[in-house]
Amino acid sequence: KQEVTQIPAALSVPEGENLVLNCSFTDSAIYNLQWFRQDPGKGLTSLLLIQSSQREQTSGRLNASLDKSSGRSTLYIAASQPGDSATYLCAVQTSGSRLTFGEGTQLTVNP
Amino acid sequence: NAGVTQTPKFRVLKTGQSMTLLCAQDMNHEYMYWYRQDPGMGLRLIHYSVGEGTTAKGEVPDGYNVSRLKKQNFLLGLESAAPSQTSVYFCASSSLPYEQYFGPGTRLTVT
Numbered sequence: 505k506q507e508v509t510q511i512p513a514a515l516s517v518p519e520g521e522n523l524v525l526n527c528s529f530t531d532s533a534i535y536n537l538q539w540f541r542q543d544p545g546k547g548l549t550s551l552l553l554i555q556s557s558q559r560e561q562t563s564g565r566l567n568a569s570l571d572k573s574s575g576r577s578t579l580y581i582a583a584s585q586p587g588d589s590a591t592y593l594c595a596v597q598t599s600g601s602r603l604t605f606g607e608g609t610q611l612t613v614n615p
Numbered sequence: 616n617a618g619v620t621q622t623p624k625f626r627v628l629k630t631g632q633s634m635t636l637l638c639a640q641d642m643n644h645e646y647m648y649w650y651r652q653d654p655g656m657g658l659r660l661i662h663y664s665v666g667e668g669t670t671a672k673g674e675v676p677d678g679y680n681v682s683r684l685k686k687q688n689f690l691l692g693l694e695s696a697a698p699s700q701t702s703v704y705f706c707a708s709s710s711l712p713y714e715q716y717f718g719p720g721t722r723l724t725v726t
Contacts, residue, residue: 536713536714538714538715540717546719546720547705547717547718547719547720548658548705548707548717549717550714550715550716550717553713553714593657593658595658597715602660602663602673602674603648603658603660603707603715605657605658605659606657607655607656607657608657
């Protein structure tokens with residue numbers, strides 16, 4: 505059974521800092537890995553999707569990497585801003601169309 | 616495009632009552648999903664559909680039924696609500712193996 509773990513569970517940083525969020529998964533037979541953002545009381549917004557054949561994806565200040573063999577992904581946020589404060593969720597897609605989610609990292613960026 | 620929409624946004628039920636949650640998508644996606652999100656448990660897949668007229672069980676299907684009579688709609692039913700079904704319910708859609716798009720969620724309380 506696929507299990508996804510995100511570390512740390514919560515992170516507080518000053519504005520302008522670069523930061524890394526970690527995601528690990530137990531079964532390397534994945535189709536893709538997706539990073540989401542969730543604001544309090546809201547739905548999920550897709551940030552980046554990395555196909556299993558890819559190593560990384562970039563969007564603006566965000567960069568996600570994938571090392572399938574070791575079962576790890578990182579989300580790098582450059583020059584963090586207070587507007588980046590949210591919960592970040594990692595999810596892996598395996599056979600049967602299923603997404604398995606981690607419990608998320610709650611990020612607070614202090615002005 | 617509205618993307619993925621969910622109806623209703625909030626609902627309070629008494630134990631034993633029934634209700635149906637409606638999910639609609641206008642992206643012509645084949646795949647649709649229902650998840651529930653609970654504190655400390657993350658998002659878990661309830662049921663999903665790989666096309667019109669098809670449904671399949673996810674990780675936590677007990678107590679729920681689903682129907683996909685039209686490609687754009689995916690209904691989640693609770694026949695006899697229980698307090699354990701108090702949760703936030705999210706619908707998502709995708710064209711496998713691409714990213715899943717999520718609706719804004721339905722907050723359900725069962726008393």
